[in-house]
Amino acid sequence: MATGMLHTHYLMVVLFTLIYLVKTILLLSDRNELLEKFKKKTKVAEMIVSFGFLATGIFLMTQLPSINMFHIIKISLVLFSIPLAVIGFKNKNKILASLSFFLIIVSFSLAYKAKEMKTGSKTLALTGKEIFEEKCSLCHGNDGKLGLSGAKNLAITTLNHQGIIEIITNGKNAMASYKNTLSAEQIESVTSYIETDLKGK
Ligand code: HEC
CATH class of the missing domain: 1.10.760.10 (Cytochrome c-like domain)
Structure with missing residues (x-):
């Protein structure tokens, strides 16, 4: 159950990032018309993906044996990047939109790093x-x-x-x-x- 959920979470995260990557690139390259079109086309998909991303994330958090510093930083970054993205895209503010995208990427690398540390300590704990x-x-x-x-x-x-x-x-x-x-x-x-x-x- 938790593994299936983890895979769904990864998939949602990847889709979410792809949508944001395209939107950020369109915004940064001043292709506003295309951006509006893309936003309209992906509106429902984005809502589903964002919801899935958060819902699976919250579910997985409730399954964690303990919450460490990495999790807290990761979640804060994600939560902080959402309003930045909303305001950034609404006002076509390139700096805010890029910052938001950057925060998402940082939070993924933290998640990856945390996972690496976990497997590292597992070898150490080998009986x-x-x-x-x-x-x-x-x-x-x-x-x-x-x-x-x-x-x-x-x-x-x-x-x-x-x-x-x-x-x-x-x-x-x-x-x-x-x-x-x-x-x-x-x-x-x-x-x-x-x-x-x-x-x-
Ligand atoms: C390639 C084969 C090999 C492997 C793999 C190996 N050993 Fe040995 N072990 C030996 C040999 C040969 C000796 C005898 C050395 C001597 O006294 O000439 C020995 C001796 C020992 C001794 C000393 C016993 C005594 O009463 O003198 C201990 C303790 C020991 N091994 C533990 C381990 C542990 C723990 C591991 C794994 C981390 C291990 N060995 C892996 C071949 C091996």
Whole structure:
């Protein structure tokens, strides 16, 4: 349900932007007659799209687990750009109309940036188990006992916390260093996973 809504929202946003892009270009290039024609032709479409854009946006907002700074700035920019656009196009004020279009574009890039940050922090929050199964089980096996290419059996390791961190960070013989692929936090969480779920099992 929420994904379908998200796609509808994207579609509405794209259509909305396209209509505004054409209108802004026509206004800026003084094609007033064409602008009036275009406005008349797209009047109903624009009403539907604007309504859909806001309605899906509001629905998606109610589905958010939490509202952060990005959302607030994004919504303020969109809400602020609407009266600017209305006044700008009514008075054929090029500056206001361009400003409004600019604000819409800025709010999209913010939305995009916010999404990027969310996926970034998701990788960070990958649990030790997931990291282990993705990066380590190739040689060690999901249970730590596989021993491929000389990998040590992690169920019987005698290394302490610091010793495990050391090996993951710097590597040893056939095992590569994970200094550059995993963050200190991720190494910490995979180490805890080895100690609680593999060692001694
Ligand atoms: C390419 C195969 C390979 C991969 C992938 C690999 N290891 Fe290893 N691992 C080894 C080998 C080989 C050793 C034994 C090194 C030695 O002592 O000569 C080892 C040793 C270890 C040890 C030391 C065990 C002991 O008791 O001495 C730990 C801990 C360890 N690996 C954890 C990991 C973790 C965590 C990952 C994933 C982030 C990982 N390994 C990925 C091959 C691998």
